[in-house]
Amino acid sequence: MKSRLFALGVLVVLTVSACGQGAAGQAPLPTTEKVVVGGSAAGTVPPAVLDPCALLSPQDRSSAGLNVLGVPKEINGARACDWTVPATFGVTVTVDEKNGLADLEIARKTATKIKVGDRQALKVADKKAADGTCAVLLGMGEKASVQIDVSNTNFTDTTLACERAVTVAGLAEPKLP
Template sequence: MSPRLLGFGALIVLAVSACGPGAAGQARVPETETVTGDAWTAATLPPAELDPCALLGPAERSSAGVNVLGVPKEINGARACDWTVPATFGVTITVDERNGLADLEIARKTATKTKIGDREALKVADRKAADGTCAVLLGMGEKASVQIDVSNTDFTDTPLACERAVTVAGLVEPKLP
């Protein structure tokens, strides 16, 4: 085999391995995560290009009490990112480019209309179940939404889960188109 072909084969292997996820159970660490000034904002991107893991940068994670990197995943065909703070709580942010707030199937008795920033939102929690879970759903136009789901590890204290979900929603909202 020629040295030129060997070099090309090694380049392909490196390129493919750089695109794959990290080892099982580990988040792939982005090459850079620092965005300064007005160089770039997620708010300039259409929903189809929003990266849910980029919606919580280092400063936002610190403000929300999240000390781990997010793990990209997919939920019902939508892009999502999951942060699990061991023995405390987890946060999942899902970018749904097919369903606006009106399209989402929600038990109306668990949903409360609210605003996060200037954006229409729904806070969803079943206080009777007291299961330590809460979601804030942010509208992005008629046919898109971002969903922030919080679950406390011990599945108790729904008000705390809602407090955490509202905090994360407030950090994410300015980055949305």
């Protein structure tokens, strides 16, 4: 009887100590945390596992006109997700944990400051080129950003590309840390 109680006690201790650690063999999920630099809050640091494909739920994709699943990829060392609607348009969402809005190299004549939710953002489009492309860049603190790039398949109608980019940015923004 004592050996059964001992075994049960060991099982309870092991079970309780494993709480919050995920499935066996998996690392615990990271949390978003505030970082203090020089005595002031520098903003929220995104967790290392922020998945750009998860920034758009099935309902979000439907709202944005994306009837396809996203394909994970990497762009210049940053995690990205690409949705391509055949013969219509494509969207790429890139999570850049090393460059804030001020760090991104952008031709200033193509950038317009906007707000998406409560976040500072830039809408980037070359209206003179009228090439059917547009990007919305969302700031995540001083040293991180999320970039939403839209390209129309026929490379025309930059205004429509920007409408789509702003829509996707608005859907993704509430999910950002």
